[in-house]
Amino acid sequence: MEGDQIFVTQHWDIKYNHAAGETGSTFFKAIMDKKVILGKKCPKCKRILLPPRSFCERCFVETSEWVNVGKEGKIEAFTIVYEKFEGLPNPPYAIAYVLLDGASTAIANFVKGIDLKDINQALNHIKVGAKARVAFKRKREGRITDFWYEII
Ligand SMILES: [Zn+2]
Numbered sequence: 001m002e003g004d005q006i007f008v009t010q011h012w013d014i015k016y017n018h019a020a021g022e023t024g025s026t027f028f029k030a031i032m033d034k035k036v037i038l039g040k041k042c043p044k045c046k047r048i049l050l051p052p053r054s055f056c057e058r059c060f061v062e063t064s065e066w067v068n069v070g071k072e073g074k075i076e077a078f079t080i081v082y083e084k085f086e087g088l089p090n091p092p093y094a095i096a097y098v099l100l101d102g103a104s105t106a107i108a109n110f111v112k113g114i115d116l117k118d119i120n121q122a123l124n125h126i127k128v129g130a131k132a133r134v135a136f137k138r139k140r141e142g143r144i145t146d147f148w149y150e151i152i
Helices: 021-034
Strands: 038-041 065-068 072-081 093-100 107-112 131-136 147-151
Touching: 021 038, 093 131
Parallel strands: 107 147
Antiparallel strands: 038 065, 072 093, 072 131, 093 107, 131 147
8 A cells, every 4th residue: 555655745835924912922022022931820720831821721711910930941852953844944953842940831942052963962961951041132023032042
């Protein structure tokens, strides 16, 4: 059966604008205007959700309280990418989920400041449990790419 498969090459190049919503807009404005990372607290389970969500996916209740989380945390998971993906930077680059101090859930972003050419060398620095800190772009635009992580 495998030999009968037909493979079709296609190209997706989709650009679209969408509203970030009330929660997303507050989150991005805080990053852009104040260099602050905000999570939202669930009134029931008390978790600080980051990225902030308008409701808690465990308790199914609305969140309303904004909490300023720390700018340092620990890597929970990461990947180092060596293949080109459309719409993403030229490889190599690293992306990590970091549990920022005070947050209950990790948020993903790029990790910069590490030489990634040699994966074995890179893995000496970027690892699960490694401490990382948030660094902000000088000219921020209200995007997730306004910040990235650096290994401490
Ligand atoms: Zn909850």
